[in-house]
Amino acid sequence: MAPKPKVLATNPVFPETQALLEAHATVEINRSLDPWSYQEVRQRCRDAAGLLVFMNDSIDANFFAACPDLRVIGAALKGFDNIDVQAATDAGVWVTIVPDLLTIPTAELAIGLMLSLGRNIVTGDRNIKANGYSGWRAELYGAGLASATVGIVGFGLVGRAIAERLAGFQCRLLAYDQSVSVALAASWPSVTMTSLEDVMARSDYVVLALPLTDDTRHLINSRTIAAMKRGARLVNPARGSLVDESAVADAIGRGHLAGYAADAFECEDWALEHRPSGIDRRLTDLSAPTVFTPHIGSAVTDVRREIELSAARSILDALAGRVPSGAVNDPGKQLAHAQPAAR
Structure with missing residues (x-):
């Protein structure tokens, strides 16, 4: 044998x-x-x-x-x-x-990141655990999803699953994906297919649902962030190096971005020779308006x-x-x- x-x-x-x-x-x-x-x-x-x-x-x-x-x-x-x-x-x-098999869990986590970031859920949890709770205060006002304009960058399986789950929040949905066919776009009348520039300019939340390729690496950079509306929030449940994290930290420091949530980070894109060794410390500071999870998109x-x-x-x-x-x-x-x- x-x-x-x-x-x-x-x-x-x-x-x-x-x-x-x-x-x-x-x-x-x-x-x-x-x-x-x-x-x-x-x-x-x-x-x-x-x-x-x-x-x-x-x-x-x-x-x-x-x-x-x-x-x-x-x-x-x-x-x-x-x-x-x-x-x-x-x-x-x-x-x-x-x-x-990863599509639905990743889409669910994307919604969780959006809610956590906009509604200050993680900050509220941290504050109660650190300081106790004595009753309501006029603080931690944030942004909900109801009637928000959400831009989805990438409209493959994950992008479409995110759009499907956002429908219940009565969001206005925009999407950008060069590879989407006319027939597919027509089958999603609740989603306006538009340019990347338009998604960036109009969205209250921008959610990434793209693979990492040579063309998409650092798609979110200082230039594309500058095109976002002031006070918008960025959510990345996809791949870390889609985002220039240093540019995000700069934009948060200037008050241009209201927050960043991510489940994936530049430092873990192992095939990239010049990846950073860790997450920009300005983003992991406890006072930063960020929500991070340790790549648990499929961790069901x-x-x-x-x-x-x-x-x-x-x-x-x-x-x-x-x-x-x-x-x-x-x-x-x-x-x-x-x-x-x-x-």
Whole structure:
């Protein structure tokens, strides 16, 4: 009997995920909440056929050169900017993602961030816990969502899920997305599709729902922030480097932005060589009008379990010679193209 292939999981996984993988593979798992370094993952993966990766991993061309047995990377993610897909394809390695399970949890968190930021929920909670409570005071006045103009930048699955959930708040909804078809726009009569400049100029809240690409990195910068209406609030449940955090801190300091809420940060976009080492301290000061969560957009227990299982099934499919679900490349075609023509 042939030995089972090795599958490496770079972060702790649910027992169900481990059991599924162990039925078909020898499994090595990082059981600590502290992530392995790039070098350690590469070293442990040298004899692995499958790799289950998460948000805190970065996979580049040098990684594939050191892992000749690798056949598939299953990302428990929707975004895959931390994986060099072209290098994977060149190395004959499948890359799979989980494209839809993160949509609703991320949209829900976006609404929570908007409410927390506008209504000073986190500040109120912190004040009571630090100082106790003796009754109402005329303080912490904020902004609600009812009748607010909300601009959604990016109108894919997450952007549309955010719009759907905001409908109950009677918001005026604007959206910007260059890739939206006329038919899709027509199917959302409650949303006005417009330019990025118009979204910025008219919105009380701007919510980001974009992937991180070369074109979207620092889409929110000093210039686009200056185009926002004074007193607007910015919400980022997507990718940290969509936003120039230093520019946001400057705008809050000038009083141009009324607040910033985020679930993702520049410092964790591991594939970017010149990312900052942490969050701008002006934004994490307790007096700053900010609300931050530690990248918990998909952190709903049942959802995370199914995300892992979906990624694990894709790994097992690829190892069994089947086309895996959620594939973002096709190394088989690349390899076939590289073969010399038959004589």
